[in-house]
Every structure is written in C-alpha cells, then in structure tokens.
Amino acid sequence: MTSGPTPPTGGTAEAAPVLEVSGLNVGTRHTPLLHDLAFTIRRGERVGLIGESGSGKSLTALAIMGLLGEGLHAEGDVRLSGRTPATRNLLTVGEREMAKLRGDAMSMVFQEPMTALNPTMRAGAQVAEVMTIHGTRSRPEARQRAIELLDQVGLADPTHVARAYPHELSGGQRQRVVIAIALANDPALLICDEPTTALDVTVQATVLDLVVRGVQERDAAMLFITHDLAVVATVCERVLVMYGGRIVEAGPINQVFTDPRHRYTQGLIAASDLSGADGARRERAALPTIPGTVPPAGRFPEGCVFRTRCPHATEVCRTRPPWTSRGQHPAGVSASGFACFHPAGVGDG
Numbered sequence: 001m002t003s004g005p006t007p008p009t010g011g012t013a014e015a016a017p018v019l020e021v022s023g024l025n026v027g028t029r030h031t032p033l034l035h036d037l038a039f040t041i042r043r044g045e046r047v048g049l050i051g052e053s054g055s056g057k058s059l060t061a062l063a064i065m066g067l068l069g070e071g072l073h074a075e076g077d078v079r080l081s082g083r084t085p086a087t088r089n090l091l092t093v094g095e096r097e098m099a100k101l102r103g104d105a106m107s108m109v110f111q112e113p114m115t116a117l118n119p120t121m122r123a124g125a126q127v128a129e130v131m132t133i134h135g136t137r138s139r140p141e142a143r144q145r146a147i148e149l150l151d152q153v154g155l156a157d158p159t160h161v162a163r164a165y166p167h168e169l170s171g172g173q174r175q176r177v178v179i180a181i182a183l184a185n186d187p188a189l190l191i192c193d194e195p196t197t198a199l200d201v202t203v204q205a206t207v208l209d210l211v212v213r214g215v216q217e218r219d220a221a222m223l224f225i226t227h228d229l230a231v232v233a234t235v236c237e238r239v240l241v242m243y244g245g246r247i248v249e250a251g252p253i254n255q256v257f258t259d260p261r262h263r264y265t266q267g268l269i270a271a272s273d274l275s276g277a278d279g280a281r282r283e284r285a286a287l288p289t290i291p292g293t294v295p296p297a298g299r300f301p302e303g304c305v306f307r308t309r310c311p312h313a314t315e316v317c318r319t320r321p322p323w324t325s326r327g328q329h330p331a332g333v334s335a336s337g338f339a340c341f342h343p344a345g346v347g348d349g
C-alpha cells in the first residue's frame with residue numbers, strides 16, 4: 001500500500017481484533033484468484049467489502065468460513081478470536097472443527113435464503129437446531145429462544161412463522177429466518193454476502209436495519225459484501241475495495257468515499273448513486289462507468305491489474321504492481337491505504 005496505516009475513526013481503534021487475515025492467497029491449481037489479502041476487523045466494527053462482479057469478494061468470505069469449493073485452495077493466515085481466547089490459523093483447522101465454528105463463533109448470511117434453509121424442516125426447528133447442535137441450549141430452551149429470535153428479526157407472528165416450512169414464507173421472511181439462525185449463537189463474526197439483493201426493494205432497508213441491530217446488540221464484528229456503495233455507506237464504518245483479487249484501497253467510509261485515492265475506487269464512486277455534487281441520486285443510465293470489463297480470472301495484466309481500464313495508467317503501471325508485500329506492512333491494509341502509482345489527489349479529476 002502506498003500510504004501507511006492509520007487508526008480507523010469511529011472509536012473502534014481500541015477494540016480487540018476478532019478477525020485477522022494476513023497473506024491470504026486463494027486459487028485453483030493453475031490460477032491464482034486472491035492475492036496476499038490482509039485486513040483486521042475488530043469487535044463491534046462493520047467493514048464493507050466492495051468491488052465489481054468477479055473481483056473476489058465472495059471467495060474472500062468463503063475462504064474465511066472454510067467453505068471453498070472443490071479444486072480451490074487457500075494459503076495464509078486467518079485468525080478468529082471471540083469468546084474463546086485461543087486463536088488458531090483457521091486454514092489449518094480440520095473440517096470437523098470448522099463445522100463447530102460455523103454457526104457458532106462465526107456465521108454467514110448469503111444472498112439467496114432458500115439455499116441456506118432446509119426445505120423439509122419447519123423454520124422454528126431450524127433456528128432451534130443451530131443451538132442444540134452447538135450445545136448452547138437444551139432442546140426446550142432452544143425452542144423457546146427460537147421464537148424470541150424470530151420476534152427480534154421483526155417477524156410479526158413468530159409462533160406462526162416457527163411452524164411454517166420455508167416455501168410457505170415470503171423471500172423477506174425467509175431471509176429473516178436465516179438471520180435469526182446466523183445470530184442464534186451470538187457469533188463473534190457475521191459475514192453477509194449481498195444479504196438483501198434477492199429481496200423485494202420495499203423490505204431491503206428493514207432487513208438491513210435488523211442485521212445491523214443484531215450485530216450491534218452482540219458487539220460482533222461484521223464483514224459486509226455488496227455491490228451497492230450507498231448500502232455500504234449506511235451500514236459500515238470502514239471499507240475494503242477489491243479488484244482483481246486484491247484489496248486496492250481501504251479506509252474509513254467517510255475518507256474513502258469523499259476522497260478516494262485509487263483510480264478504481266474513484267471510478268466505482270463516480271458510477272454509483274453516491275456521486276453528484278449534492279449527493280442527490282441520479283439516474284443510473286446517466287452515470288459514467290469504468291471503461292471495459294473485469295477480465296476473467298487469470299487474465300489480469302502484469303503490473304497494476306487495473307491499468308488496462310485506467311485512464312491515468314503510464315509505463316510504470318506496466319512494469320510492477322503498486323501494492324507492497326505483507327512483509328513490508330505487517331499491519332496489513334485494514335486501517336487505511338491504497339495501491340496506485342497515480343492516485344487521485346486534491347484538485348485533479
């Protein structure tokens with residue numbers, strides 16, 4: 001990263017780290033997909049992960065959760081601390097132990113609730129099961145607690161919903177059930193991957209609100225993946241910008257969104273609803289876009305991966321990548337920084 005780390009704003013600098021990722025590389029046998037990722041999320045902190053489709057957001061989440069599919073491997077260091085003081089590199093932990101952590105110390109909400117739910121099991125039983133499986137509650141306690149959780153996620157008639165099968169519920173209700181399951185064991189880390197994208201726009205804001213409330217009440221750490229910069233600005237305090245499987249810029253939301261330094265971040269913001277002198281929303285069709293498209297995995301250019309789409313690229317961008325190695329920045333990029341030879345600055349466009 002070009003600039004050194006600085007403490008995040010928002011009073012979270014002192015909180016204990018919950019998730020510490022460093023030197024995370026993910027790839028297939030032939031194609032590297034994620035490159036030397038490094039970031040930390042502290043207790044009570046909500047961090048957004050943004051970037052166009054194919055930039056590596058979902059793979060990052062899946063690598064942390066130990067859910068990478070067949071043919072993908074991860075190297076590096078991923079540490080989770082929370083209720084248990086001991087931290088171990090999750091990448092070296094066996095599947096049985098990872099299964100114990102998932103749904104307990106860490107949990108994840110995916111875009112499509114139907115894939116997360118068991119279609120043959122009543123909603124309440126699925127919420128209760130995550131508690132009994134992990135041994136956090138007895139069976140009767142879990143049944144009772146499931147109703148409370150369904151109530152907390154804003155389901156109007158929780159007892160009725162508890163008895164329903166997933167197909168009897170609306171998309172919004174199903175995602176609330178998934179959120180209740182994800183929060184049931186008070187995870188130290190919640191990862192949300194586009195949690196409201198599949199929902200009717202009328203319920204998106206409410207569902208986002210209750211995820212944030214659930215996380216705040218538990219003082220949990222959150223990694224929030226989305227394409228939507230306006231949503232990140234509402235939900236998160238800090239943001240990581242990904243392109244080509246790298247974190248190209250990181251920092252507090254108010255800093256990155258008002259004074260983006262990386263040319264890619266600048267392009268994302270210009271193409272989003274956040275742009276505009278008075279912050280007013282403009283028609284998406286009228287917004288500028290970043291030229292070109294994200295290359296397929298393994299087809300990124302040498303040097304700066306963004307240079308083929310960057311109007312400011314020069315010869316130096318062709319010769320070497322602007323990001324520095326983890327060795328030079330052991331603190332990673334979690335706090336603040338960017339990786340660009342020709343960063344945007346005061347007075348330039």
Ligand SMILES: Nc1ncnc2c1ncn2[C@@H]1O[C@H](COP(=O)(O)OP(=O)(O)OP(=O)(O)O)[C@@H](O)[C@H]1O
Nearest residue numbers: 028033052053054055056057058059060069296297
């Ligand atoms: N199992 C896999 N084998 C090979 N390549 C993969 C695999 N899974 C993902 N990729 C590639 O890795 C890159 C990053 O994918 P990823 O799904 O993390 O992107 P993303 O930023 O989450 O995109 P989206 O916003 O569309 O979900 C893409 O080029 C994708 O094609």
